[in-house]
Amino acid sequence: MSDLFQPYAPDPSEPKKRRFRPVPFRMVAPNLITLLALCLGLTAIRVAYEGRLEYAVIAIVAAAVLDGVDGRVARLLKGTSRFGAELDSLADFLNFGVAPGLVLHSFILKDVKAGGWVVAMIFAIAAALRLARFNVALDDPHQPEWKKDFFVGMPAPAGAGTALLPIYLHFLGVPVTSAAPMALFYVLAIALMMVSTVPTFSGKTWGKRIPRDWVLPLFVLTVAAFGLLVSFPFEAMACLSLVYLCTIPLSVARYRALQRGAAAPPLQAAQEAEAGIESPAASATENRPDSQ
Numbered sequence: 001m002s003d004l005f006q007p008y009a010p011d012p013s014e015p016k017k018r019r020f021r022p023v024p025f026r027m028v029a030p031n032l033i034t035l036l037a038l039c040l041g042l043t044a045i046r047v048a049y050e051g052r053l054e055y056a057v058i059a060i061v062a063a064a065v066l067d068g069v070d071g072r073v074a075r076l077l078k079g080t081s082r083f084g085a086e087l088d089s090l091a092d093f094l095n096f097g098v099a100p101g102l103v104l105h106s107f108i109l110k111d112v113k114a115g116g117w118v119v120a121m122i123f124a125i126a127a128a129l130r131l132a133r134f135n136v137a138l139d140d141p142h143q144p145e146w147k148k149d150f151f152v153g154m155p156a157p158a159g160a161g162t163a164l165l166p167i168y169l170h171f172l173g174v175p176v177t178s179a180a181p182m183a184l185f186y187v188l189a190i191a192l193m194m195v196s197t198v199p200t201f202s203g204k205t206w207g208k209r210i211p212r213d214w215v216l217p218l219f220v221l222t223v224a225a226f227g228l229l230v231s232f233p234f235e236a237m238a239c240l241s242l243v244y245l246c247t248i249p250l251s252v253a254r255y256r257a258l259q260r261g262a263a264a265p266p267l268q269a270a271q272e273a274e275a276g277i278e279s280p281a282a283s284a285t286e287n288r289p290d291s292q
Helices: 025-049 053-077 082-107 114-137 145-149 156-163 165-171 176-194 212-231 233-275 280-287
Strands: 150-152 199-201
Touching: 025 053, 025 082, 053 082, 053 156, 053 165, 053 233, 082 114, 082 156, 082 165, 114 150, 114 156, 114 176, 145 150, 156 176, 156 233, 165 176, 165 233, 199 233, 212 233
Parallel strands: none
Antiparallel strands: 150 199
């Protein structure tokens, strides 16, 4: 019986238990923001089917704002990780694919019977495919630098925001409920834009360096935009959606201009080679002593 009260002595032959190192808070903070956005997306689905569409729209818009913040916070704190990237993609699928599709179905797509549910599913699946393609494109080491200014297709947050345009118009007094088939085709068009190869402005490389003369005007414009969004949320969101849709032809034109500019030097060199014209770079190389 006395052996029962002896202190435990670990066997030296037993393997030592693995001790996990503490995780820095800078690695956790971006994931917490992503989880808050995920909670907003789930809440949007719940309040939409309770008939509180206003809160559902606000929740999705707030999730989009947090989605734009978490990545920048991760880069600022140097807290990027593979886990955070995967969590962000899963949250984006729910917040900007599943949640908008179900919110739109509860509002107007249900009036088109089975067709409305099919379009809601297509919208959610299109968001998943678009996010999967985006994750694969990140691993492309041969992507030209100028292509970083463009997305391939409409990004998921922008697709969710523009797809909710019928709800914005509804709160502005536009009788959209009587035009359910038009809303169905509109949501379907946004879903197809997300999986298309149409280039759209990304804005990720904008604003890294701001001219000194633009600092104070930028502060004023930011405060004005925030005030308009708070005071007139649905008017502001409707205008932003329409302006964004109008920028798509401009982004296509800009993309094609840059593409032609990137392809022009090789084409010009090939034409000069066919004509027997020696380029300055080639002649300089041949005149160097160490040229072979």
